[in-house]
Amino acid sequence: MSATISQPRSMPRGPMLIFGALALVGIVTFGVGLSQDPERAYRVYLHNWLMWAVLAQGALVLSSAMRLTNANWQGPIHRVLDSMGAFVPLSLLLFVVVWIGRSHLFQWVDPVWAAEHIHGKELWLSDPSTFLRDVVLLAYLAGVSKIYLYMSIRPTLGAARDNPSTPMKGMVDMWTRGWRGEAAERALAEKRCRKMAAVVALSFTIGYSFIATDMIMSLAPHWISTMFPAYFAWGGFLSAVSLATLILLFMRNSDGLAGQFTESRRHDMGKMIFAFSIFWMYLFWSQYLVIWYGNIPEETSFIVARLGTQFVQDTWYLQGFWTRISEPYVKLTLVTWILLWVVPFWVLLGQKPKKTPIILGTVAFGSLFGFWIERYILVTPSLITPEQVLAGAAVTPFGWMEIGVALGFVGLFFLCFLAFAKVFPGAIPAKS
Template identity: 35%
Template sequence: MIEEKWIKENLAPGVSKGSNLPFFVLALAGVVAFVTGLTHGETIRAWGALLVNFLFWTGIAMAGIVFAAIQQTTNAAWGRPIKRIAEGLGSFLPVSFIVFLVLFLGARHLYPWINEPIPAKAAWLNLPFMFIRDLAGVVLLFGLSYKFIYNSVRPDLGVINEKKYFPLSSLAQGFIKNWRGSKEEIEKCHTANYKLAPVLILAYTLVFTLLAFDLIMSITPHWYSTLFGAYFFMSNIYLGLASIILVVVFLKDRIGLDKYVTIYTFHDIGKLLFAFVLLWTYFFYSQFLVIWYGNLPEETSFVIKRVYEKPWESVAWTLLFTNFIIPFLVLLSRSIKKKPKLLRIIASIVFCGMLTERYMLVFPSLWEGHEFPFGAIEFFMTIGFFSMFVLTYRKFMEHFPMMTITDPRFPTGGHHH
């Protein structure tokens, strides 16, 4: 178990300092940018940016939870000190859900098959059905995620309350209703999550496949690729790992995680990121090569537009560097993986690369012009989403301890190999 003194000193609420005001202002600026776009004839850009940001930030939120669920399923001990930090990313999901609903108001502007239906595909590509199935998927996935976080934080909060480490907020109190003693509850919640985790991972892959097919692939309704769904959810974990690294490095000194988040933790997550660099490239290339070699017009159109045509081609080539070549070469080094500050640089490159990649999945299909559809609208909307993300994460930190203190798999006896 983690020492009582350490918990009192480091996990009490109020550890996140600084004002929320700037983030509120920026979030508002995002909303203003979106509305301005809609009212000033830039509907496609506004809706497109909303879709990109929905995919990107929802992706990070889900990847955080899936990262925790994977540790639960595999019984991995190395990442337990950062498990809660990853779970915290899921606090954005309520916002995601609202954005998801708003997104469908603009579906007409994004999906050409709504105005010009394709008879052969109409059984699948029709708006009511798409809305219902995506809604069902999102509700299922977010619901399971909530349950997972609930089972994870409940025993921690209960123990804090029982041993009176520090007072809990009223929101946190809600998570420990009907508390039946720490021993029983730790056992019960841990077992529940152990069973829930594989189901959650499975639901994640299926729902993200559905979202990839519906929200991205159907923008070009004649294009299809069997790997696209898997590519989407795998690359999303890659993005998630980069995000987790960024948050962990940011929080490490601020909330005194140093005792448990050691260079070994960074080495391990660095190796995992390295594995995902290769995995991302592998998935990308498996898809690219088959399409390129087969050279069928209905398949190549999607790739040609992005890789050979202006203005997109330069961005596509940049992505090869940000998402593969640079992180691959740099992460080969063991010492860099062990240095949080350097790891953060690589994670930032991947983070920006993946944001651009999501943009590249969506915009070339929507946009017919010769110049980049990127300006104040997209910029401020993205900043707005980022600010909302920070706000929800801070909210999470105010109410919940940022370390899984009752986790039976928490490595406290030094580094195990």
């Protein structure tokens, strides 16, 4: 590792400005949105918060999975994943806004409504205990993630520690207290991280199962599906794989990463997107099949609101297909099927597309965009029902508020990413 890389660097000006501006756009849009239509603003906020919070945590889970399986093919990939995890503590803070907007999002926060409509569920869904539970879980996840990141990054701080002119020396000193020398630190980090990785992975599945139940399933409080939490959390994991691939492709010629994202590593990331997208569809189908088969209104309501009447009960006839596909939200949901499964499956089936940056990048971007729409589809139809849309309620995933807030989250996510990846020496690139 060269001396320049092992020293903390200041944030790169260009990207900082761009992402800072995006974050500002998001904040301003959200502010204006709140004053004009708070319901829509909080809805959009929840949609984007879900997307990025679970993605950041999913990135750390992939990094943990690499440690747990003793993978040695990844080179700098797990450092990129660690840097993506830097958003996790911020996602905890951003959750406060969801709590503030709770009365605009969740019907059950009104105890009178809850007692009348979801009798029996008030114990689980009530204000503030539901939010308190989720905050505790998110704080726990942030704590676990921070410990994992500390253990993972600590051995790379040796040179920064020895250099008196290091910026942010206080923090570096704190993170390298009791330094044992680089070789010993690396060996220790390897051992410690592997234990911590198991904790991160398990905590993720438990934590985000709660978030999926409390923050998405409860938007339609009558609906239940035991498969849904796993389906949602897996989506977070897959979106992290897609974003990591995109970041690596973008940075593959940059300073310390040049020559690191080799053809065989691209092949491996492509294989992961391919395999995990099949598993995503598998989970979706497992959930859909039992709902379709059982045909209980309580369960089908969720599917009907998203996939329309075409795909339940007297389904899959060609007769009337096009009219029924024009029901609200249906086309959008089918687009997520295409972006998250059809395209990754057929395009990444061969070896060459996985290795070709432009094809792999396009599929990864499509998958990420697909997840953004999928998160929208999970949230919005529960709050603005298809009946309301047919009665004239305006709803679109591409309105100014939707795009503005989404850009804001992109900005905040990448500010965290850059802060971690650039300020911590050795975060990117890392010695493999």
